[in-house]
Amino acid sequence: MSNYIDTLHTLGTSTWLDDLSRDRLQSGNLQEIIDTKSIVGVTTNPAIFAAAMGQGTAYDEDIAKLKAEGASVDEAVYSLAIDDVRAACDVFAPIYEASGHKDGRVSIEVDPRISDDAAATIAQARELWAKVDRPNLMIKIPATDGSLPAISDALAEGMSVNVTLIFSVARYRQVIAAFKEGIRRAAEAGVDVRTIHSVASFFVSRVDTEVDKRLEAIGSEEALALRGLAGVANAHLAYGLFVDEFANATDLPEGTNVQRPLWASTGVKNPEYPATLYVSELAGPNTVNTMPEKTIDAVLDLGNLHGDTLTGTAAAAQETFDKLAAVGIDFDDVFAVLEREGVEKFVAAWNELLESMSARL
Template sequence: MSNYIDTLATLGTSTWLDDLSRDRLDSGNLAHVIERKSIVGVTTNPAIFAAAMSQGTAYDADIAKLKAQGTAADEAVYALAIADVQSACDLFLPIFERSGGADGRVSIEVDPRISDDAAATIAQARQLWAAVDRPNAMIKIPATAGSLPAIVDALAEGISVNVTLIFSVERYRQVIEAFIEGIRRAAAAGVDVSTIHSVASFFVSRVDTEVDKRLEAIGTPEALELRGYAGVTNAQLAYAAFQEELLAVELPEGANIQRPLWASTGVKNPDYPDTLYVSELAGPRTVNTMPEATIDAVLSQGNLHGDTLSGSADSARDTWQRLEAVGIDSADVFAVLEREGVEKFVDAWNELLESMSARLA
């Protein structure tokens, strides 16, 4: 039977699950989510693996083996994460094949502590790509200024990349440029570009959290009535950039378009509809990676009202101009969000390493 996630797919938005753990795999839960909830991909990040590996007993047997081998904490974390990603890739392989490689994807992220080191980032991207050794894997690389060259290099070498931690349209334009350069270099080097897929993960709810806080501090009626609009309009402006700067470019023959992916789509403010960042960001050639609670909200409530991305640019620009008119400093908002985004993943990673060190000791 068709459900609202299937309806979302007809609008052009693929739904991926923003979570992965050994418990999901071993219990059959991930297979259930694929079959019953129409999920066609999975994303992970350091915080997700930190939560997964720090709870329960699912990893105990493997950790005991790694301890006996004298494995260091960071190597142990990646060994466990790679095994999970490989298992998930195998589950999603039929979807990957049916979709021509666009969906059925499973992402694994490079160490967030090296986000400003392009050489270290591309080196680890190569290692992870080879270690996972699945055609439907994606390597997540943050869209920091330091990592942009690594994104180009990874794509040029034929590695499928999930570019993550994008907050501003300005940064997204740089990601588009990096994608185009990487694909063109790959084609020039004789790489089969039809095998390379990429998504650009544009974060949504965190924008509202930061901007709403500033609007409340400003406190004027004009400012307060704009709460809850920044996240969606910022993403709609990113989609306009996608249409204007990527869809209009001539890529090498056989190349796949890098799709915008809406990330951080779980609603942080309980006053906003659970499906806000789904229903307002539905449209062609996009992905929405959601926590399962948001997936369940879509399945139960729907609240979809067609393609809300195509033709949204003018209204989004007007809203963003109003935000700046009441005192929102866009450049500062996005600088804070990128810095805090990296810091949150670094903190989660360090906590995971400390926990793993204790278990291996």
């Protein structure tokens, strides 16, 4: 029987799970939710691995082996993460093949502490790509000033890349440029560009959290009426840029797969908003929505889908942004804060994971 996630897929949005753990893999839970909830991919991040490795006993045997081998804390963390990601890639291999390599993807992120160092980022991307050694892997690289060159380098070498921590359309424009440069370089080097896939991960709910806080501080009737609109409007503007850049692209090698927008941070932070807000309002062609399981369950229970809510929405989204700017929202500052805090949160999660692993070793 089809469900609302299947309906979302018919609209053009692939649903990926924003979570992974050894428990999910060993218990068969990951395969179960593929079968029953129609998810077609998985994303991970430092916070997810911190939660997975910091509790339970699923990793104990491997941690004991790593200790006996004299592994450092960093080596232990990545060894366990690589094993989980490789196993998840194998679970998703049938979907990878059935989707023509579009879905069935599993992402692993480079160390967030090196987000300002392109050379270190591409070096670690190469290492992760080689060690996981699965064609349906995606390397997550943050869209920071320091990491943008590494995005192009990774694509140029034939890696599939999940560009993460995108908040602004201006930054997304740079990400698209980095993607196109990397794909052109790959083609020039003789790499089959049909094997390269990429997504551009826009963080949605955090935009509303930051903008709503500022609207409430302004406090006027006009400002308060605009709460809960910025995140979706920002994503709609991003989708408009995606269509402009890729719909009739003549500046890319033949066989290039478009870099799909991926909607991340799609669990609502404000309980007053519908649980499916960042799903039903961001459904449309050539997109991915990576959701925590709670949000997937909300979609399955509530649906609330009303067709393609992305195509042709950029003009209305710009009007919303103009209204937000008119009441005093400084978007340049909003996005600068969000990017800085995004990196800081991942670094904090990574440090928490390292401390926990150090104690367990």
